[in-house]
Amino acid sequence: MTDWLSHAPEAARLYLDGRAPEEIECIVSDLPGIARGKAMPATKFARQSRFFLPRTIFHQTITGGWATVPVPEDATEPDMILTPDYSTATAAPWTADRTLQVIHDMELQQGGPVPAAPRNVLKRVVQAYHDRGLTPIVAPEMEFYLVARNTDPGDEIVPMIGRTGRAAAARQAYSLSAVDEYGPVIDDIYDFAEAQGFEIDGITQEGGAGQLEINLRHGSPVKLADEVFFFKRLIREAALRHGCFATFMAKPIEKEPGSSMHIHHSVLDADGANIFSNADGSESDAFRHFIGGLQAHLPSAIVLLAPYVNSYRRYVKDFAAPVNLEWGRDNRTAGLRIPVAEPQARRVENRIAGMDCNPYLGIAASLACGLLGLDQRSEPRPECTGDAYTNDQGVPRGLFDALELFDGAHDLHALTSAEFAQVYSVVKRTEYDEYLQVISPWEREHLLINV
Structure with missing residues (x-):
């Protein structure tokens, strides 16, 4: 050896x-x-x-x-x-x-x-926490679809057919039978993860046909981003073994929910205590400021969490994805959810990120917005206690709008590096120009002889 x-x-x-x-x-x-x-x-x-x-x-x-x-x-x-x-x-x-x-x-x-290296961007943000005597902790959730092999981009993407032969059988959220639809693929995912030394916290069926979610244990942001980076590859390889594709597109199938990468955050002080909780267990000022920072700065960082034109198809009102930056306790209609937890495990869940984002950049962007809130002592808007879908403000509606906000986000650039921000913006604008050269079926159907 x-x-x-x-x-x-x-x-x-x-x-x-x-x-x-x-x-x-x-x-x-x-x-x-x-x-x-x-x-x-x-x-x-x-x-x-x-x-x-x-x-x-x-x-x-x-x-x-x-x-x-x-x-x-x-x-x-x-x-x-x-x-x-x-x-x-x-x-x-x-x-x-x-x-x-x-x-x-x-x-x-x-x-x-x-x-410009994404892993270095995340390391730079984590170091900014360490410079303040803080340690960020994250726990990502990964959603993805198992779909039939798609070798012609002109064909619609359809779910992989599981053991029952019915797509609808795999649309039952949280159903163990739905998970069993794709048992051989999931068995290989577990086997590959074990061989790679990765610990899966749980796997569940989501609301889409063939849509699954894998949760990872909380830990170091760089380590967890490395694992998501590795997991995307191992899940694809497991799917290929069984004649299907795994896709991490934000919105791969029409009329089905999109796939997100929810990010749970907490922050520890030098003594290892969660700064989101006071000694008596109550919510701290830092907890509010972190949420306030996410609300204030996430609009400018969305392009790191939703990096493609397809990403914005996920943000559909009343369709299992947040369209706002409201916050609420145990409220899944809010973009920023506070899960039920003991004071020492108090955390903030960012539900905005799509699974199509680079995990290093998605986690870095979310942590950077929270840190800006801590530095600037940002106050959040009042808690949303009802249906947050009634407020669809805060999330840009398309890639170009998101890029415009990102280009002006100098506080965010200072944390991630100005050179990275420049490179990222130019690459994304180039991709957008490439996209504009493609005429979609919708345009041919509705515009060809009607305009």
């Missing part, structure tokens, strides 16, 4: 079972959250301490195109230095050989983190 494996998590070593790994995947997350990098023989990996990739991978759009970002490296494409973070080493159990995946830290050649 090579020396570097002694620094790998126990789960990776157990997966190898005393055997040497055969291949190592050296990976990083790009802006959309796609795993980029290099695969190499494990023997070569063991001999090298660093690797290289061009910094411009963060200028690539979701279509595979390239945005023209007005920074020097856009023309010359210099390399960044990738250093293995051995604590992230985990199995790739769907492969035919003994393969491990390792997430890498990304640094500039002159030193310092690459500003």
Whole structure:
């Protein structure tokens, strides 16, 4: 066993079972959250301490195109230095050989983190908490659909048909029978997660046909974002084994609910106490200020939580997704929900993020808005105790509007880095221009001979 494996998590070593790994995947997350990098023989990996990739991978759009970002490296494409973070080493159990995946830290050649790298953006926000003597804790929830194989983009996406042969059988929210519809896929998800050392807190059927939710245990934001990044890949691989696709689109199927990545937040002080609760268990000023920060700054950060034109199809009133930034205790119609919990576990659930967001950027954006509220002592609006769907204010209605708000959010840029904000905005505007070149079936149906 090579020396570097002694620094790998126990789960990776157990997966190898005393055997040497055969291949190592050296990976990083790009802006959309796609795993980029290099695969190499494990023997070569063991001999090298660093690797290289061009910094411009963060200028690539979701279509595979390239945005023209007005920074020097856009023309010359210099390399960044990738250093293995051995604590992230985990199995790739769907492969035919003994393969491990390792997430890498990304640094500039002159030193310092690459500003546009999503994992570095989250680390920067977490460090801002640490600079104030605080430790943020998060727990993400992942919703996704299992759908029939779709090889022609002109075809509508339809749910995978499970063991009963009826799509409606998998539309019963919280039904265990509905979960059993896709038992073989779910069994592989559990097996892959166990091999990778990930702990699933629970899995439930959501309201859509073939829509499932996986909850993760609370913990460090970077660690949990790493797990969501890994989970997206393992869920896709489990689905492919059984002839279907797993999709994390925010709104993949017409007339079905969208898929979210709810983010639960709490914050600990230097003594490990939850700052959202006073010593007597009552709600603290920090609790209010965190909510106030989310309400004040999330509109400018929505484009990080809803990064594509499809993302905004999820925000439909009375359709299982928030369309507002109201807050309420145990109120699922509000964009910001306070779950039932003991004082030491008091937390704020952000229900705005879509599952299509990059987990590093979605968590970073949400934490940054809360931190701005703590710094600025922001006061929230009065609690919503009724149906929050009656107020549809706060969430931009489309990608372009969201980008306009993001470009003016200088407080947010200061926490995430100005260079990242510039790169992200240019890439998203390029994607939007690419989208505008495509004529949809709706336009052909209603405009072709009527206008």
